Amino acid sequence: MSALLAMIHRDLLLVMRRKSEVLTALFFFIVVTSLFPLGIGADPALLRKIAPGVIWVAALLSTLLGLHRMFAADDADGTLEQIVLSPQPLVLLITGKIIAHWIVCGLPLVILAPIIGIQFDLDLSSLLVLMATLLLGTPVLSLLGSIGAALTLGVRGGSVLMSLLILPLYIPVLIFGAGAVYASSVGLDSSGYFSLLGALLILALAFVPWVSAAAIKIAIE
Amino acid sequence: MTETNNFSKNRLVNWFKFSSPATFYPVAGKLIPFFWILTALFGAAGLWISFFVAPVDAVQGQAYRIIFIHVPASWMSMFIYLVMAAWAGLGLIFNTRLSAMMAQALAPIGAWMAFLSLWTGAFWGKPMWGAWWVWDARLTSELILLFLYLGFMALQAAIDNPRRADKAGAILALVGVVNVPIIYFSVKWWNTLHQGASVSLTKAPAMAQTMLWGMLLMALCFWMYSIAVGLMRVRTIILEREAHTDWVRQLNEVKN
Amino acid sequence: MWNSPAEFFAMGGYGLYVWSSFGICAAVLLLEPLSIRARKKAIIRRLKQERLAERFDKESS
Numbered sequence: 001m002s003a004l005l006a007m008i009h010r011d012l013l014l015v016m017r018r019k020s021e022v023l024t025a026l027f028f029f030i031v032v033t034s035l036f037p038l039g040i041g042a043d044p045a046l047l048r049k050i051a052p053g054v055i056w057v058a059a060l061l062s063t064l065l066g067l068h069r070m071f072a073a074d075d076a077d078g079t080l081e082q083i084v085l086s087p088q089p090l091v092l093l094i095t096g097k098i099i100a101h102w103i104v105c106g107l108p109l110v111i112l113a114p115i116i117g118i119q120f121d122l123d124l125s126s127l128l129v130l131m132a133t134l135l136l137g138t139p140v141l142s143l144l145g146s147i148g149a150a151l152t153l154g155v156r157g158g159s160v161l162m163s164l165l166i167l168p169l170y171i172p173v174l175i176f177g178a179g180a181v182y183a184s185s186v187g188l189d190s191s192g193y194f195s196l197l198g199a200l201l202i203l204a205l206a207f208v209p210w211v212s213a214a215a216i217k218i219a220i221e
Numbered sequence: 222m223t224e225t226n227n228f229s230k231n232r233l234v235n236w237f238k239f240s241s242p243a244t245f246y247p248v249a250g251k252l253i254p255f256f257w258i259l260t261a262l263f264g265a266a267g268l269w270i271s272f273f274v275a276p277v278d279a280v281q282g283q284a285y286r287i288i289f290i291h292v293p294a295s296w297m298s299m300f301i302y303l304v305m306a307a308w309a310g311l312g313l314i315f316n317t318r319l320s321a322m323m324a325q326a327l328a329p330i331g332a333w334m335a336f337l338s339l340w341t342g343a344f345w346g347k348p349m350w351g352a353w354w355v356w357d358a359r360l361t362s363e364l365i366l367l368f369l370y371l372g373f374m375a376l377q378a379a380i381d382n383p384r385r386a387d388k389a390g391a392i393l394a395l396v397g398v399v400n401v402p403i404i405y406f407s408v409k410w411w412n413t414l415h416q417g418a419s420v421s422l423t424k425a426p427a428m429a430q431t432m433l434w435g436m437l438l439m440a441l442c443f444w445m446y447s448i449a450v451g452l453m454r455v456r457t458i459i460l461e462r463e464a465h466t467d468w469v470r471q472l473n474e475v476k477n
Numbered sequence: 478m479w480n481s482p483a484e485f486f487a488m489g490g491y492g493l494y495v496w497s498s499f500g501i502c503a504a505v506l507l508l509e510p511l512s513i514r515a516r517k518k519a520i521i522r523r524l525k526q527e528r529l530a531e532r533f534d535k536e537s538s
Contacts, residue, residue: 147396151389155379165372165393168365169400172407179414196410200403211396218388272485273478283489287498294502333505341498348494450509457517464524475524 003088007096008103014073015104021069022104029062029109033116044121051120052130052181056174058116059109059134060141064166066105067145068159070097071216075153084220090213098139098146098209106138122185129184133177136197143204144169150215173200240317242459243468249452256449260442267438275431284348288432291341293440294334295359298366299401301331301447305373306398309391319455321387322462324394325377326455330447332370338363358412362405369397383462 015022036054037047074080083093113134117127148166152158180193239245271289278285305327312320342360343353354360373393380386463469479485488495 147392151376151393152379155376157379161372161375161379164368164375168368168372168404169396171365172400172403175407175411179411183414196407207399211392215389215392218385218392221385276478277489282491284491284494286488286495290498290502330509333509337502337505340501344494344498348491446506450513453510453513453517457513457520460517460520460524464520464527469524470528472524474521475528 004092004096004099007093008100011097011100012103015100022066022108025062025066025105026108026112028065029058029112030116032058032061033119037120047120048122048185049182051117051122052126052178052185054120055113055116055130056133056137056178056181059113059138060167060170060174062109063105063138063141063145064159064163066101067142067149067162067166070101070146070149071153072149072158075219080153080216081220084217090216091209094146094212094216095209098142098212101146102139102142106134106142109138110134122181126181126185129190130181132194133180133197136194136201137173137177140173140197140200140204141170143208144173146212147208147215150212150219153216153219173197176200240315240319242319242322242463243466245319246456246459249456253449253452256445256452259445260449263438263442263445267435267442270431270435270438275435276429281349284345287341287345289435289439291338291345292436293443294337294341295363296440297443297447298331298334298338298363298370300444301327301334302366302370302394302401303398305331306394309387309394312387313391313395318384318387318462319459321391322455322458323451324390325387326451326458327447328370328374328377329454330450332367332374334443334447335363335367335370339367356412358405358409361408361412362401365404365408366401369401373397 033054036050040046040050071080074083084090086093110131113130114127117130122130145162145166147169148162151165152162155161176193176196180190180197183193184190239248267289271286275286275289277283305324308320308327309324311317312324339360342357342363346355346357346360347353373390376393377386377390380389460469469475486492486496
């Protein structure tokens with residue numbers, strides 16, 4: 001357990017020394033969501049309708065932007081090898097890295113989303129649902145993303161390839177996340193969506209760290 | 222006691238013998254024509270039924286005949302993904318190169334099947350529902366399956382080290398296999414939520430016996446074709462990856 | 478079932494769609510094995526050249 005916390009602490013410390021990387025991903029989120037009204041038109045009814053989808057897609061893309069940082073820097077200076085060789089269970093250490101990534105990339109999205117939601121004229125209850133879905137969904141994004149990051153470690157054109165690999169896997173999260181907000185905005189019951197998002201999160205937490213650990217070992221050797 | 226031991230040892234050795242590319246290569250070569258003949262036979266029978274036995278549909282007219290390739294292509298695209306993931310998984314567990322090569326050989330075939338399913342789906346949808354693409358749950362899932370295939374092929378192409386490519390691809394394929402039902406389920410859910418756009422492409426005409434037979438025969442035709450082409454491609458992959466070995470250099474094709 | 482070849486090709490007005498579908502299918506099922514054959518020829522050619530190069534090296538050394 002302390003290994004997990006130590007890993008999270010280390011990754012957060014490293015991020016704090018280079019805040020700009022993280023902030024650029026967040027600004028990307030804000031800019032992308034602003035592009036849609038500019039491209040489609042500012043009709044409030046239309047914006048309200050597309051808001052869940054747009055914000056969720058922007059969240060997906062922003063997460064993708066920050067994913068390469070999960071393993072690439074450590075791989076470049078040899079730390080990743082040491083992590084693999086260490087006596088601590090690799091699964092635990094990788095979970096720590098994923099949690100740190102979520103704190104840095106996913107959690108800010110949850111906090112920023114209501115502001116963007118207001119730009120899209122969403123009402124309060126929809127905003128709350130949006131935050132809740134992002135809270136449940138962004139960890140899944142970080143988890144699934146770690147698989148892609150691990151598989152494409154050190155590969156030429158890795159980040160684009162990683163996007164191609166992970167985006168299909170993100171689709172269920174997108175559908176349930178955006179669907180929940182849409183359902184609540186038209187007055188339907190969104191509890192089913194939350195159950196599904198929760199199930200996805202539990203499944204991902206249970207299996208992904210092992211898969212990513214296996215993928216890291218394959219990439220390292 | 223020793224007799225039974227020898228017997229089981231022989232069986233074990235025999236089975237794993239075929240996991241060596243050197244023994245598999247000639248065996249595959251002999252099997253290929255056999256599968257092409259089956260492809261032709263099933264194809265002929267299936268096409269005969271598609272065009273000359275199956276009656277006109279009351280609602281959709283003659284255009285419904287596209288179902289005789291659309292449905293088999295969809296079935297094969299999903300089936301091949303499972304087989305490909307199974308081979309890749311075997312390669313990961315038993316560390317056999319040939320299993321991974323088999324997965325690599327099957328991927329393009331599956332991708333083409335997915336593509337055919339999408340194309341025929343579009344050409345079926347246009348006359349029937351007036352749109353080239355409807356965000357039908359089946360078609361959308363098929364599109365995502367195509368992305369999964371392309372991702373698998375892209376990952377293998379991007380990694381230089383062949384063994385690392387094999388193993389990474391295997392992990393991706395296995396993750397994909399687990400996700401396909403989840404993706405399909407979520408797309409169906411999404412389809413029913415946004416009622417407006419949903420038109421079911423899968424509401425095929427009530428299945429007359431003949432139509433079912435036609436689809437079955439065409440599916441068998443595609444299956445035999447996939448095996449034939451899969452064996453052809455895996456032989457080429459074996460040659461490319463085992464180029465440095467003695468047995469490849471001693472092949473008749475290379476010596477002459 | 479079909480009264481004339483013309484009727485067969487017209488497919489009740491849906492000829493474009495039906496034949497495009499069957500056509501692309503036939504095209505893929507033909508082109509894929511052909512491309513594999515071309516790939517195989519390329520690797521065999523490379524192997525032959527390597528064999529010749531090795532023999533040349535052995536003879537000249």
